[in-house]
Amino acid sequence: MTGKTFRPVDETELAGVVAWAAADGVPLEIIGSGSKRGLGHAIDADHVIDMSERTGIVDYEPAELVLTVEAGTKIAAIETQLGEANQQMAFEPPDYGPLLDHPAATATIGGTMAGNLSGPRRVSAGAARDHALGMEAVTGRGEVIRAGGRVVKNVTGYDLTRLLCGSWGTLAVVTRFSLKVLPAPEMTRTLIVAGLTPSAGCRVMGEVLASQHEVSAAAWLPADMAAKSAVDYVSSPGTTVTAVRIEGPPASVLARHDSLRSMLAAHGPVEELHGHNSGMFWKEVRDVAAFVTPEAAVMRLSVPPASGAVVCDRVTASGGHAFLDWGGGLAWCSFAPSPATATAIRDIATSLGGHATLIRAGEKLKAEVPVFHPQPAARRDLSRRIREGFDPRGILNPGRMAMEV
Amino acid sequence: MTIAMPQPDPGVLAARDSFLGELAGIVPPDNMVTDEAGLKTYECDGLSAYRELPLGVALPETTGEVARILELCRRYHVKVVPRGSGTGLSGGALPLKDGLLLGLGKFNRILDIDYANRCVTVQPGVTNLAISQAVDHCGFYYAPDPSSQLACSIGGNVAENSGGVHCLKYGVTTNNLLGLEIVLMSGEIVRIGGKYMDSDGYDLLGIVTGSEGLLGVITEVTVRILPKPASVSTLLIGFDDLASAGDCVTRIIASGIIPAGLELMDRAAVHATEDFCKAGYPLDVEALLICELDGPGPEVGELAGRVEEIAEDLGAHTIRRAASEEERERFWLGRKSAFPAVGRISPDYYCIDGTIPRGRLAEVLTRMEDLSTRHGLGVVNVFHAGDGNLHPLIMYDIDKPGDLEKAEALARDILTLCVEVGGVLSGEHGIGVEKRDLMGTMFSDLDLKQQQRVKCAFDPDGLLNPGKVFPVLHRCAELGHMHVHRGQVPFPDLPRF
Numbered sequence: 001m002t003g004k005t006f007r008p009v010d011e012t013e014l015a016g017v018v019a020w021a022a023a024d025g026v027p028l029e030i031i032g033s034g035s036k037r038g039l040g041h042a043i044d045a046d047h048v049i050d051m052s053e054r055t056g057i058v059d060y061e062p063a064e065l066v067l068t069v070e071a072g073t074k075i076a077a078i079e080t081q082l083g084e085a086n087q088q089m090a091f092e093p094p095d096y097g098p099l100l101d102h103p104a105a106t107a108t109i110g111g112t113m114a115g116n117l118s119g120p121r122r123v124s125a126g127a128a129r130d131h132a133l134g135m136e137a138v139t140g141r142g143e144v145i146r147a148g149g150r151v152v153k154n155v156t157g158y159d160l161t162r163l164l165c166g167s168w169g170t171l172a173v174v175t176r177f178s179l180k181v182l183p184a185p186e187m188t189r190t191l192i193v194a195g196l197t198p199s200a201g202c203r204v205m206g207e208v209l210a211s212q213h214e215v216s217a218a219a220w221l222p223a224d225m226a227a228k229s230a231v232d233y234v235s236s237p238g239t240t241v242t243a244v245r246i247e248g249p250p251a252s253v254l255a256r257h258d259s260l261r262s263m264l265a266a267h268g269p270v271e272e273l274h275g276h277n278s279g280m281f282w283k284e285v286r287d288v289a290a291f292v293t294p295e296a297a298v299m300r301l302s303v304p305p306a307s308g309a310v311v312c313d314r315v316t317a318s319g320g321h322a323f324l325d326w327g328g329g330l331a332w333c334s335f336a337p338s339p340a341t342a343t344a345i346r347d348i349a350t351s352l353g354g355h356a357t358l359i360r361a362g363e364k365l366k367a368e369v370p371v372f373h374p375q376p377a378a379r380r381d382l383s384r385r386i387r388e389g390f391d392p393r394g395i396l397n398p399g400r401m402a403m404e405v
Numbered sequence: 406m407t408i409a410m411p412q413p414d415p416g417v418l419a420a421r422d423s424f425l426g427e428l429a430g431i432v433p434p435d436n437m438v439t440d441e442a443g444l445k446t447y448e449c450d451g452l453s454a455y456r457e458l459p460l461g462v463a464l465p466e467t468t469g470e471v472a473r474i475l476e477l478c479r480r481y482h483v484k485v486v487p488r489g490s491g492t493g494l495s496g497g498a499l500p501l502k503d504g505l506l507l508g509l510g511k512f513n514r515i516l517d518i519d520y521a522n523r524c525v526t527v528q529p530g531v532t533n534l535a536i537s538q539a540v541d542h543c544g545f546y547y548a549p550d551p552s553s554q555l556a557c558s559i560g561g562n563v564a565e566n567s568g569g570v571h572c573l574k575y576g577v578t579t580n581n582l583l584g585l586e587i588v589l590m591s592g593e594i595v596r597i598g599g600k601y602m603d604s605d606g607y608d609l610l611g612i613v614t615g616s617e618g619l620l621g622v623i624t625e626v627t628v629r630i631l632p633k634p635a636s637v638s639t640l641l642i643g644f645d646d647l648a649s650a651g652d653c654v655t656r657i658i659a660s661g662i663i664p665a666g667l668e669l670m671d672r673a674a675v676h677a678t679e680d681f682c683k684a685g686y687p688l689d690v691e692a693l694l695i696c697e698l699d700g701p702g703p704e705v706g707e708l709a710g711r712v713e714e715i716a717e718d719l720g721a722h723t724i725r726r727a728a729s730e731e732e733r734e735r736f737w738l739g740r741k742s743a744f745p746a747v748g749r750i751s752p753d754y755y756c757i758d759g760t761i762p763r764g765r766l767a768e769v770l771t772r773m774e775d776l777s778t779r780h781g782l783g784v785v786n787v788f789h790a791g792d793g794n795l796h797p798l799i800m801y802d803i804d805k806p807g808d809l810e811k812a813e814a815l816a817r818d819i820l821t822l823c824v825e826v827g828g829v830l831s832g833e834h835g836i837g838v839e840k841r842d843l844m845g846t847m848f849s850d851l852d853l854k855q856q857q858r859v860k861c862a863f864d865p866d867g868l869l870n871p872g873k874v875f876p877v878l879h880r881c882a883e884l885g886h887m888h889v890h891r892g893q894v895p896f897p898d899l900p901r902f
Contacts, residue, residue: 022887063659064762086661116603127603129611130580141887143851151760153577153794153832155566155615156840156847157874158856162579162611166603183661206521210545212635214700252704304600306521329602355605373605378593382862383607389858392887401606 003047008054011136011144011175017049018173018395019142027398030169032072032108036115038100039359040168040371040400051110054175057081059150066133066150068178071110078109088184091128092119094286099298099360104287110174116166119286120217120245123209123305123326129165131180137164137172140391150178163386169397171390185216185247189257190273190281192244193264194237196220198312198324201242204267205327206306208244211263213256217245217282218327222312225290225323231281233271243273245282285325288332288359297337297361299345303354305329314348337361339368346373372401408455408838410872413503417460417483424481425461428505431473436511438462447506450491450498451553452839454755454809459486459500464508468586468594468624471507475622476592478505484868485590487618489530489561492553494756495837497565497617497873507622509560515539516625522600524583526627529560533567536628545630548575551833552741560623566615568833570666573791574699577833579614581629587613587621590864600627612859617835618870620863634665634699638709639733642716643690643723647671650692651767654790656715657696658763662708666697667791668740671770674747674787674798675739681746684739687723694790695740743787744798751783751800755812759820761828763793769826773797773819780815782808794832795823821846836874844876853877858884 008014021028029045031037033052054072062085069078075093082088093112097104118127134148147160164171196204201220208215219242226234226241234241244264246256257272264270273281284290291298301311308328315322320335335341342358342365349356355373358366375383384403387394394404417424425439438444439461448456460483465471478485484504491498500506512528515535519525520543525536533554536547550569551557557567563585568577575581584598597613598604613620644650650669657664670678670693679686686693694716698708709726716724727733739746747754761769770786777784777799788796797819801812820830824846831840844853853875860867861881871878 061762061764063655064764065658066762116608118603122602126576126580129608130576139855143855145852145855146848147852147856149760149827149829149847151762151793151828151832153568153572153760153789153792154829155617155831155833155835156829157836157844157853158859159566159579159611159615160856160859162608163859165611166606166608171607183663186661206523210520210523210632212544212632212701248701249704249707251707252701255703256701302601302603302605304519304522326602353599354601357605375606376596378589378595379597379606379609382589382593382595382609385862386607386612386859388885389862390855392885 003045005048005050007050011138014049014173014175015138015142015144018138018140021395022140022142022393025393025395027395030173030397032111033074033106035097035102035106036100036111039115041366041402042363042399043397044399049173051173052108058176062087065181066178067181068150068176069109070176071174072108074105075107075109075112076105082181083184086184087181089131089179090121090125090182091131092121092286093117093128094119096287096359098292099288109177113165113174113177114167114169120219120282120325123218123329124216129162132161132165132177133180134178135161135164135174136176137174139172140393140396145172148178152180168400170387170401170403171396173396187250187253188245188247188275188278189253190243190245190278191257191260191264192234192271192273193242193268194271195239195268196242198309200267201240202306202309202324202328204242204264205244208260208263209327213246213260214248215244216247219243219285220324220328222321222323225321228290229281229284231273231277233273233277234281243281245278290323291332291334295336296334297342297365298359299333299342299356300359301331301333301345301349301354301356303329303331303349303352307352310352311348315345318344320345337365339365342369349373370402408842410457410501410838411878413501414482417481417503420481421460424483427477428461428463428474431470431477432463432465436464436466447488447500447508450488450496451494452496452499452837455496455499455838457500457502459506460503462506462508464511466511468588471588471622471624472592472594474507475588475590479590479866479868482868484871486870487622489558489564490532490556492557493561493565493835493837494758495831495835495839497835497837499838501872509558512560512624519600520545524600524627524629526584526625527559529623529626530558533557533559533562540630544633546633547628547630548581549578559626559628563614563623563626564616564618565833565835568789568794570668570789573667573789574663574665575631579611582610582614582626583629584627585610585613585623586625587623589621590866590868595621598627615835617837617874619860619874620869636702636705637697637699637733638705639727639736640696640709640712641723641725641736642694642696642721643687644692645690645720645722647692647770648767649719650694651770653694653716653719653721654766655763656719657712658791660711660715662711664696664791665699666695668695669693669786669788669790670740670743671786673783673785674743677746677750677785678739678743681749682738682742684735686739690722695736740787747785747798747800752802752804755799755801755816757795757797757799757816757819758831758834759795759823759828760832761793761795761823761826765826766790766793769795769822772822776815776818776822780811782811782815793828817843838873841874842876854879854884861885
């Protein structure tokens with residue numbers, strides 16, 4: 001990159017630069033800390049807009065459960081501040097830094113929302129986009145816009161905030177987000193069952209998620225991945241692990257723990273993880289720690305939860321590795337980079353009615369396999385028209401989602 | 406009617422017979438309404454102050470029919486107003502004189518119940534309650550529960566992003582939706598999401614939800630269902646002043662408790678409902694809270710105890726915990742009868758919907774009283790206090806000259822107040838025609854133009870439900886144009902480059 005890096009001091013200045021770039025059709029790459037720069041196709045940009053200095057909590061009222069924050073603020077910094085009031089971002093924002101060859105704990109809220117990235121609690125608490133209440137942004141026209149608000153119930157105009165979540169910086173540069181935050185649980189317990197096949201694991205996860213025990217997360221790991229865990233209870237049995245998490249006030253957690261434990265005991269030996277171990281285990285699942293290996297490519301499949309086992313079986317048969325989060329609805333797959341394997345894994349998602357995203361891959365693989373799931377023509381064209389409305393010259397992160405004609 | 410709707414297109418009115426003739430080739434005669442008496446059934450939705458007869462009514466039964474109807478409408482330049490059950494309170498389904506009313510009532514089948522994936526796929530005309538009823542015997546339910554759930558359709562819920570009493574804990578429609586099938590004005594059928602979490606590409610589910618029928622016609626909906634909570638505890642808490650009730654709401658949430666529902670009724674509402682249905686409410690209170698906690702048994706009991714402590718600490722005058730399901734239903738009876746109860750003490754009432762930050766409850770209620778006095782019309786308050794979603798009921802008499810105008814003026818002042826304290830114009834009813842002209846209090850011209858550019862991506866000719874949501878209609882060609890001020894933003898001069 002021979003271009004310049006621009007660090008806007010405020011949204012007026014940012015709008016000025018984008019308006020200039022729009023006038024001349026100059027493509028721009030938008031980054032926060034850059035920790036997810038490797039996710040998506042290569043961006044063909046002349047200059048960089050670096051939002052990493054746009055940091056700070058603008059407004060936080062714990063009693064309102066609302067946080068307004070500058071887009072470049074690090075997730076870690078937000079979590080520290082929320083922790084002081086015993087609150088959290090319930091969607092459990094993941095840290096894909098190491099998975100994408102970047103340092104840990106550098107991810108920003110802007111990047112996390114731009115990718116709509118959520119951790120294990122997604123299955124019970126919703127995705128990142130479900131916690132977005134409002135935003136301020138500069139469109140690809142160089143115009144400052146606001147949408148949404150700072151309240152949870154709001155049907156006032158189109159929900160542009162949600163539209164921008166998951167748009168990977170191709171519609172507008174978000175400068176601020178207002179987020180819904182929630183009380184952090186007073187107590188957490190994780191129950192693990194050893195030795196279940198993918199299909200038995202999926203069935204058990206479905207069963208507990210359909211129960212009245214308010215399970216907050218459910219994951220299944222194959223034996224070789226469980227063996228890599230830093231948590232002894234997970235690595236030592238030398239077999240697969242199905243994990244179920246419950247959270248809440250102590251009396252409630254203990255009571256649910258007892259009933260869940262007897263439910264699970266019917267399927268295999270049950271162990272439990274308390275405080276620190278439980279936290280460490282779910283962080284490993286959240287951040288896909290087992291797949292942080294330099295040589296492997298990683299894909300993420302979103303499928304109907306009961307189909308998770310099918311993904312595991314087929315990926316394993318083709319020589320890859322897979323584990324399940326979101327009660328089976330999210331399958332993480334690791335494989336030796338090859339377009340044929342990547343396409344075969346994506347086809348599994350398609351055949352199950354889901355979709356696949358290539359999260360970690362070298363430029364060579366990305367040149368042959370689309371990072372984002374190919375869409376039917378009507379939806380693809382609609383998305384292109386939406387983009388044209390925000391960014392008519394296509395100057396924001398061009399190429400990243402490979403939407404260009 | 407005091408709101409201007411788009412001028413009817415004389416060409417469309419002149420070509421009515423030919424248009425309806427072609428329409429008859431798409432839907433059977435029983436699924437068309439063209440006579441004046443029949444059209445009158447559709448002249449308004451739940452916002453009955455605004456009425457208009459549509460050009461005609463079509464009641465298609467398949468997605469294919471919808472697609473062909475929309476193509477036909479586009480060819481004739483006929484506007485289209487989609488309608489579910491017609492229970493909307495902001496006039497989103499108000500007909501247009503030169504527009505076809507597209508009723509989705511015949512899309513009334515439950516297509517798939519999938520317990521393994523905890524989701525249900527239905528046609529848009531299925532009622533909200535019917536979804537919960539269909540899965541009830543297996544211990545599941547659909548969480549958003551608007552008070553009209555017996556009648557309102559799930560398609561309408563998606564269009565208005567409906568909430569309800571229990572969305573404080575379980576979210577509104579957008580948080581409980583997995584998939585949609587929509588038909589665009591071009592006749593193209595677009596499927597979004599499915600039985601999995603997080604649709605791929607742009608969040609089209611997000612943008613269509615709450616778009617008030619302006620982007621596409623919804624023909625299929627997939628929602629997630631939840632296991633019914635193991636137990637429920639409901640508290641009735643009375644206060645001598647509104648401010649303490651407001652504080653109680655704030656303290657409950659601040660203490661880390663998220664009740665399933667947290668409702669507030671003011672003195673007038675308590676008296677009106679008690680006269681109407683004898684729920685057994687205390688009459689010597691200024692504010693009454695209903696706090697419902699649900700979840701695992703031990704949790705519910707513990708949290709109910711904590712709420713009681715907070716209430717006591719704030720000097721609550723009455724604290725009752727429902728000892729039986731029968732008592733719990735009685736607690737809710739008054740709240741659920743509030744609207745008809747107000748209907749009995751006032752010839753007409755106008756239900757407002759706005760959201761404010763919880764912490765401003767007491768202040769807003771006090772200022773609302775002043776506004777009510779100033780405009781000379783009474784206001785009864787029953788609302789979802791937990792999420793700051795107000796529903797003031799303005800009492801007026803339509804037969805009294807000037808009363809409706811006074812009610813509308815008071816409503817405008819109340820909504821402006823909501824925005825002024827950091828809230829929004831609508832929490833769950835939508836903008837429709839009702840609040841269309843107030844959009845400028847919340848959004849700049851740029852904000853609104855960007856929203857309309859999204860509409861252009863879906864409906865470039867602006868034929869789908871025009872006159873709703875946006876106070877000023879811009880042509881898409883004009884919105885697409887980019888104003889370039891070359892040279893006004895000299896790149897090298899920008900600091901810190």
